Amino acid sequence: SYDLTQPPSVSVSPGQTASITCSGDTLGDKSASWYQQRPGQSPVLVINQNSQRPSGIPERFSASKSGNTATLTISGTQAMDEADYYCQAWDSSLPLFGGGTKLTVL
Amino acid sequence: QVQLQESGPGLVKPSQTLSLTCTVSGGSISSGGYYWSWIRQHPGKGLEWIGYIYYTGSTYYNPSLKSRVTISVDTSKNQLSLKLSSVTAADTAVYYCARGPGLVATVFDYWGQGTLVTVSS
Numbered sequence: 702s703y704d705l706t707q708p709p710s711v712s713v714s715p716g717q718t719a720s721i722t723c724s725g726d727t728l729g730d731k732s733a734s735w736y737q738q739r740p741g742q743s744p745v746l747v748i749n750q751n752s753q754r755p756s757g758i759p760e761r762f763s764a765s766k767s768g769n770t771a772t773l774t775i776s777g778t779q780a781m782d783e784a785d786y787y788c789q790a791w792d793s794s795l796p797l798f799g800g801g802t803k804l805t806v807l
Numbered sequence: 808q809v810q811l812q813e814s815g816p817g818l819v820k821p822s823q824t825l826s827l828t829c830t831v832s833g834g835s836i837s838s839g840g841y842y843w844s845w846i847r848q849h850p851g852k853g854l855e856w857i858g859y860i861y862y863t864g865s866t867y868y869n870p871s872l873k874s875r876v877t878i879s880v881d882t883s884k885n886q887l888s889l890k891l892s893s894v895t896a897a898d899t900a901v902y903y904c905a906r907g908p909g910l911v912a913t914v915f916d917y918w919g920q921g922t923l924v925t926v927s928s
Contacts, residue, residue, distance in 0.1 A: 746915065789915075800853045
């Protein structure tokens with residue numbers, strides 16, 4: 702089966718830049734989306750499959766891809782960005798999620 | 808603003824069928840343009856897509872759950888439903904309904920608040 706691999710945790714200091722990676726075989730041929738899930742809340746789409754931010758998502762969220770690795774970047778990280786982040790891509794008609802990365806803002 | 812609300816029993820006995828309903832407001836399922844999904848999250852774990860349905864009734868299920876899953880839609884009530892049969896403790900999870908994928912934007916752009924279903928005798 703197709704897997705998307707994310708680091709379990711990433712730590713960042715307030716105001717600094719956080720980078721969360723998502724790797725998968727042939728991910729370079731696919732589009733990745735990103736979701737934020739704050740504790741006790743539902744996931745929220747922060748980056749769509751075109752690497753664009755939906756309305757209401759701060760500009761500090763951006764995404765890129767190099768080879769088979771997609772990266773979510775949060776510039777000027779704020780305490781409110783502390784959450785779990787999931788990448789998502791499609792394998793044929795099957796949506797797959799990465800295992801999630803817990804972002805800690807210390 | 809599209810809103811989704813899951814409802815159903817919070818406790819299901821092993822071997823029984825889990826049944827949940829998702830009521831959509833602020834948008835019509837029958838307008839088309841989007842599939843509607845069920846996604847679950849085991850306690851402390853990641854997201855697992857269960858399946859999606861179009862307003863026409865066309866469905867696609869996660870192969871790992873396909874033999875036990877039925878998703879249906881009631882356009883008159885603007886609802887979608889999930890049935891998962893022969894449940895075990897491994898089916899204990901928060902179940903979300905979500906709008907998506909879209910026919911253009913292949914993302915899940917609106918989510919319900921989720922409902923915790925515990926499988927236990």
